[in-house]
Amino acid sequence: MVSRRKVIQRVLEGAVFVGGGGLIWGKSINASTKADYVLRPPGALKEKDFLKACIKCGQCVEVCPYDTLKLAEPGDGIANGTPFFEPRTIPCYLCTDMPCTDSCPSGALDLKNLSKEEEKPDILNSRMGLAVIHKESCLAYWGIRCEACYRACPLIDKAITLDYEVNKRTGMHAKLLPVVHSDVCTGCGVCEQACVAEKAAIFVLPLDKATGKVGDHYIKGWEKEDEKRINEEVEKADDDKDVKSAIDYLNDDDLIDD
């Protein structure tokens, strides 16, 4: 027979082991993912799911022909053993056969994420991130002719276009301003590598960091498809409404003064 004291001691030991050990273990996991952001290979699941799914086998890194992809090490601030890339060093060159996505055994990188509806997977559907321009450090916005990012972009005139604007300072020159289009940009980062600034003025951020969201209650009245949503919303509201209870509410005794 085990004494009560022994049992209580065991339970406490167990609690300390699970609580203390689990906390330290969890903290170290969190510490290993403390980087502000990380860019994943094409076809990656959303970061939270990616972290669950990645089995850290490194096959995507092995098959990358440009050595773009690297495996995170302790100290990188990125979950140890997961693949990532830094475009300023080596960007993604958008291989048309998508060897990295194809090599993933676990489903953390999935060709399905690179295909729209039933179509074949296409690397141009990848959204590793979105290129963002910091105008104040962009030579083109200063009025100096550059176009480095525009020329380097594998989707020239689609993902990056040039806007023309009068240079008001000189009054006689044009500014050729690079503009990124988020519906096309893959986040490959070739522009970031090409930027001539000391610290790149155009750089790739993960989609959730680089995008905003207006909210569903704003509707583009000038777009037929979007305007349909008004009717949908109205119908939905009608379905939800309990008409009987609304009438009963008016007849409710409590509302009638004696």
Next chain:
Amino acid sequence: MKKYKFLILRRIIQLSFLLLFAGGNYFGWEILRGNYSSAIIADSLHLSDPYAVLQILVSGFIASSSVLLGALLIFLIYALIGGRMFCSWICPMNIITDISFRLRRIFKIETEAKVSVSRNLRYYILALSLIVSVVFGMAAFEIISPISMLHRAIVFGSGAGWAIVAVVFFVDLFVLKAGWCGHICPLGGFYSLIGKQAVIKVKHDKEKCTHCMDCFDVCVEEPVLDIVGKKSDFIRSGACTNCGRCIEVCHDNAMKYSLKFDLKK
């Protein structure tokens, strides 16, 4: 040479795996790609570590069918046939910890008195790893596994990987005998649990035994030898890694690899 035949064979196999993995990265060989958590043979057959896949599943992600089938295959191989053979025949960490173990014997480093840790610790760590995987939504052991880090140190030239391996090496050498493989590693614990009823087991013959204790000297899982000299039977504990060291050091032929088909406890 007879004294080392299994040891040499194990090292050849362990190093071959590392060589093939490294060749996959550096020279594009397609014989074996990936790592000890998930690999692919000849670009066609997936193999996965069932413990790694279990962590992924409990963290809340249904892994792809190729990984699930690969894990099932490995699970069946070790559960039915090999027992805990991964640890001593495949795992690269075993080379490191065996060196620590050997150095302890050569330099007579004894720390038992100072530190006493239950060999059951690994089962608690195994359970804890699953809890942490659930709570933090990420395969908990895979993030910190020295096995993966040793693989990355060799196959990808990761410097930090060597640092972790060095920590394990010195803990085994100066703090706790057979610390990593015998007490801490939850993967070893996992294979101990699933490999208990595997067919390949070491068999002891009491009649031949002269109680020289040589097998106890070389065994990293000493408690599994509890029947030696007392009773003729299989080494039934799942913790036995089937490394075969006891067989090769035995002067009396009292140990041998054998096949076990009964399901006694």
